[in-house]
Amino acid sequence: MKRSIEDTPIVFIGAGNLATNLAKALYRKGFRIVQVYSRTEESARTLAEEVEAEFTTHLEELNSFSRLYIVSLKDSAFEELLPSIVANKRKEALFVHTAGSIPMNIWEGRTEHYGVFYPMQTFSKQREVDFSEIPFFIEASTSEDAELLKAVAATLSERVYEADSEQRKSLHLAAVFTCNFTNHMYALAAELLKKYDLPFDVMLPLIDETARKVHQLEPKDAQTGPAIRYDANVIDNHLSMLADDPEMQKLYELISRSIHNRTN
Amino acid sequence: MKRSIEDTPIVFIGAGNLATNLAKALYRKGFRIVQVYSRTEESARTLAEEVEAEFTTHLEELNSFSRLYIVSLKDSAFEELLPSIVANKRKEALFVHTAGSIPMNIWEGRTEHYGVFYPMQTFSKQREVDFSEIPFFIEASTSEDAELLKAVAATLSERVYEADSEQRKSLHLAAVFTCNFTNHMYALAAELLKKYDLPFDVMLPLIDETARKVHQLEPKDAQTGPAIRYDANVIDNHLSMLADDPEMQKLYELISRSIHNRTN
Structure with missing residues (x-):
């Protein structure tokens, strides 16, 4: 058989x-x-x-x-x-x-x-x-x-x-950025919105489009927003809005700087 | 008329x-x-x-x-x-x-x-x-x-x-996390994959599923991976893989710590 x-x-x-x-x-x-x-x-x-x-x-x-x-x-x-x-x-x-x-x-x-x-x-x-x-x-x-x-x-x-194991290790590290760290950005946004009494689901079209964009454009070419323009007014304003949360403020600052350093 | x-x-x-x-x-x-x-x-x-x-x-x-x-x-x-x-x-x-x-x-x-x-x-x-x-x-x-x-x-x-302007300011700050910072996580993954000669498009199903998940689950409930488990073996290994890039290493460390602090 x-x-x-x-x-x-x-x-x-x-x-x-x-x-x-x-x-x-x-x-x-x-x-x-x-x-x-x-x-x-x-x-x-x-x-x-x-x-x-x-x-x-x-x-x-x-x-x-x-x-x-x-x-x-x-x-x-x-x-x-x-x-x-x-x-x-x-x-x-x-x-x-x-x-x-x-x-x-x-x-x-x-x-x-x-x-x-x-x-x-x-x-x-x-x-x-x-x-x-x-x-x-x-x-x-x-x-x-x-x-x-x-x-x-x-x-x-x-x-x-x-x-092989080396390739898989690299894929896994990239996947942590792609998935776990991305999901944490969603989680931080959800926290902010909750603080201001706004519903999270208003973010879903933006989440979806951000994901869809990189099917067509390289991530660095898809970037928008204050960090890539290095719009100091907006960035300083955002940092002061995060003054009561030093951890989130630090993340905002480092990620913005990294966007500016790496994408331009 | x-x-x-x-x-x-x-x-x-x-x-x-x-x-x-x-x-x-x-x-x-x-x-x-x-x-x-x-x-x-x-x-x-x-x-x-x-x-x-x-x-x-x-x-x-x-x-x-x-x-x-x-x-x-x-x-x-x-x-x-x-x-x-x-x-x-x-x-x-x-x-x-x-x-x-x-x-x-x-x-x-x-x-x-x-x-x-x-x-x-x-x-x-x-x-x-x-x-x-x-x-x-x-x-x-x-x-x-x-x-x-x-x-x-x-x-x-x-x-x-x-x-009103206050609400819009909060939405915009949340959108920077949701979109610009998320896209930067994709960009960092793309850099890693390029370094190891792996194609970025292998990440697309993971990007899509990460986005789809938060239509159904709250972001903090959707989290997976080494940071939320605080799997020190894996985290230390990843940090050592990033030793040649202090900026990315610092981001990895802070985001992992933030996931652990906020999601558990």
Whole structure:
């Protein structure tokens, strides 16, 4: 009987934002998620129920016969738990992590087949994302393992690339600026608007256009506003409006200076 | 003969990013743009041709008989040119500026009818924007003037609000965070990717999802990544990757700390 890629049994280790989104997407594509591990029973059970899997909160109870183990833990927890994760598994088992920041060689000497399966996106449990446009970056210990991971990723997305650990580290750093720091700018704007009793949703057209613009223009060519013109009147005025919040004032000043230094 | 709002003759003073986008949008809605002023002939002529208007580079040649004068100049130039702008016009002429940062009372004592016509968006000449979703904030010296400005804005957008100068100043400050500072985060990511020879467009799905998320979640609830978890391993690693660029390193550090301080 010919087996399809979706018959690959998968164990998820971790049930956080990324694991939840990825497990559900793979489940919907027909993959068999055999087990979900999480430190807390609630997280493990919640995700397991959504993908019709077993769950456990004990690493020694991990299914020993799965083909693919997808580890999606906080970077700090991962190193600590790694020995228990690989213990007592089949020789053919393929272990991957999903972290942009962790090099592949963390697996080296621990198990024979390993790799990285990094979907570069921001995941929250409260929100389902469209995987078809997410770039996946794959790295593996053997070319066969890489092919398997690419085939799994290709069921979800058309944008599947191989990237080594150095490249992935750079992508991850750029993604922190692109996503986390951008989102923090939204959060600071939301704080300001709340202070002045104005609704945040009035900003949404501006947020959307700022994002759309860089599909067409390079970010430095898309820049507008007082910092790039270095309009000292406006900048000084804004700094004085932020006088009661030294942290936000400092950020305003440094980012404005950086815009002026780098964009002109 | 009943006149429609589109018969209001308009003079544009300034031919920059905002003026160019606004004049073209009003022209397309059937407004008669009678004249465009700009300090440089090239800008004045380019926009004037696109909206079938006269152009001038001399403020003393401004059309004296127009109904509406829309001033869209750099904040610093505006104050200097204001006396020449209002000189020798009809008593009924309505003068507005388009700046979020300038209070309405800059007009006070200079002319009888005045106001502010602030479309809160990021405008670049190279890119046409969809005005229908742009919020317009209107302020005027009389309620009749406010009604006229609201009627003009309503031909372009369904989101027309009255806002006083204090509210507009706050919106503008929030918009600098939302748009200019966000765009700078994109620009810093683009620099990093260029350094590592990776294409910027791989970031676009992440940029789009980061923007879409805050349609559904509050920005602080949408946050992900190493700073909110305060994953010191990852943060230290990123800081050392930025060692050759102290400005970017400082920004990384301060924004990460601010995320951690404010989002938890």
